[in-house]
Amino acid sequence: MKRTLPLFLAFFFGIIGIIVQMVPALKGLMDTMLDWMAIIAAFALAVGISSLTRHHMTKIRRKHKDIFFSYVTFIAMFFMTIIGLVGYFRPEGALQGLFENMYNYVRVPLDASMFALLAFYITSAAYRAFRARTWLATVLLLAGVIVMIGRVAFGPFIIFNDITAWIMKVPTTAAMRAVNVGIGLGIVATSIKIVLGIERSYLGGGE
């Protein structure tokens, strides 16, 4: 039963999912199913919070060497939850403003800082990828250099702009489309395997 019921549900809703993609009259049913997903996700959030709490509680209990980060997680989580909830029910108080300020002036800049680090990660990855050790890496290096110059071309270098446009439009698009055809078929095949119960690994596998 533990295995049969999920397989039956996957088959039933999978078939409905295929049908609603073909029958416009059943679009309302699709919207209802998407609403159900939102409800399930809301319940799963509670499971997620429980997992996070358990994970860090275990670290604290075992006096893990990184115990400091677990304390930071707990303090941040409970602080934001409490001021968020109290602020929501008592909007005239100062806590709602504090919650918004913590979000806008602490969390958002931290997020932006992480995103900004991407530039350095790209540089170090590009350095490794562009080392001309093989002829394929050399082609990649040449294409990369041309595209970089083409993006900021001026004066006599404007020719690189046209070459860049060609590289992006012809070989890059061709390769992307080939990959996308494969991905599309892979998605369909995996979906069919799951709907028909052929693929069961996501349920833990086995019979």
Added chain:
Amino acid sequence: MKKITLILVLTLLSVPLLAAQETDNETPFYACDVSLYDTPNDDGISVELEFMPANSAEEVPQYAIDLYIDGTFSNTIMVKNAGALFLHTVPVEKKGSIVRAEIFAYDTQGQRQGPIVVKEATSSAQWYFSDRVGAFIWSMAFIGLIMVLIRKAKRGQEIFIRRIAGLEAIDDAVGRATEMGRPVYYIPGTSIIDDIATLASLNILRPVAQQVATYETPFSVPIKDPVVLTVAQDVVKEAYMAAGRADLHDDGIVYLASVGQFDYAAAVNGAMVREKPATVFLLGMFWAESLMLAETANTVGAIQIAGTDSTSQLPFFIAACDYTLIGEELYAASAYLSREPLLLGTLKAQDMIKGAVIVALIISIIGMLFGSDLLMKIFLQ
């Protein structure tokens, strides 16, 4: 005399009729072209309105469209006369609703004239997408082919699958972590459960977890989505049981790191820097955090096996990781690792359909060269 009197009477009577006819033949001063029709390919909850003014902006600065649904006034739409086509979708609550549009013109004095045109349409639901017939035929052919090849595979027919370096390296990667006594990290993407790439990644998680359990290697699966968390917990637990090492299983192996994109990247990067994993699997759907994770793994000296179907993130993985599963290889991984005939059958079907798509493309291109897009519409709509 009687005849002359009769002719005179008939002539007099016909004057107003002729006059009326002349009036009918005259083009009315206020005019517009309006189409009101049921929205195609929907479930009967809207109708489409197309409005094109026929007067110049000097003659009629603006029009008003009064909408009635099932005889009840709904709303008025004011349309400035820009001489351009105006499109509007009128939503209705149920199929079979009768929508009436009455068009009024506003003259230069601001006086409302009309209604100059009245149109009616009934909303209705359609039972098939007229523009998805091609997709339906392809899907049915694909499903049929999968069935045939599964039956062949069940009968024991050998199916050749080319070598995928990234998947062949899984054994070595886990073995390396075991020898070094360092953990294996498995990141199943940062998307939600209804993303097929996430499901494909969870399918690979099982054999990896089983191997990790067999080698008694420390294992960590940080997750971003709570629904994925519950599924991944089950997959890992079952894998440890299948490996006969349920005693090694710990609820802390699979945990929710964070639900925010960069929070998650920061949490996982921090954990990697502190714990220095020997092997990192990055399989699933990723966005901007892909390179952050891959580069951090590289910095701590981990061997990285990555795979995604996001074409925008693939170049980052190829640049930063040791092995990359490109697009469809991610979906093939489950069959490749398990070697189950049923799963291998679908792989073969995938390749055959890909071949058919290439042939259809070539035929369609030849057709287009001869000026016919019929084949393109049939094959690739």
